[in-house]
Amino acid sequence: MTDIALECSCGKVKGVAHKISPTTGRxxxxxxxxxxxxxxEIGREGDVLNAHGGTDIFQITPSQVEITEGQDQLRYLKLSEKGIYRWYTDxxxxxxxxxxxxxxxFVGIAHNFISCGNDRDKILGPVRYSVMEQGAVKPEGTEIKTMPPAEKSAEKFPIGLMIKIFTRLFIDKVRGKNRPNAFFKPDGTPISE
Ligand SMILES: [Zn+2]
Ligand SMILES: [Zn+2]
Structure with missing residues (x-):
């Protein structure tokens, strides 16, 4: 397990992801x-998404995330009323x-915020799941899908992964792993509007 630096592209927002290993996250x-x-929406499709429209995400707990600089830059977007909170830096x-x-x-951190250099596969491990492949885009002119390899892949959101996430959520909830929380105040309101 190791601590990994978190940093936005311009360097204003910095933090640390604690106790990171291929088994302490997914x-x-x-x-x-x-x-x-x-x-x-945030104008970053060019370097957030891979050639097929996929986002490489590492799922950990909020207690593993510490923001050390620029917390006031954090904003969130909800794509629908009941949608998830998608945090980004202003x-x-x-x-x-x-x-x-x-x-x-539960917090899913996109690859752009995690400073792994070329050691991504070593530090975070291989891609365990490739999900919602029904939404993948096929770059023009290519016949064969050349999506990054994953241990498991699914057209939708596989029930096996759902069960894994919920089991983990339950255990982490009992252990209080939603605190401390860099994104929400103790009363449950988001740190920014
Ligand atoms: Zn920035
Ligand atoms: Zn998604």
Missing amino acids: RVICYCKDCQNFAR CCKTPAGNMVGPKLP
């Missing part, structure tokens, strides 16, 4: 249209974490 590539729309529009809400010990 690496997932999501091809859903919402993730694509989010990247587009300074340079770097995605900073997807969260269901203040009570659930």
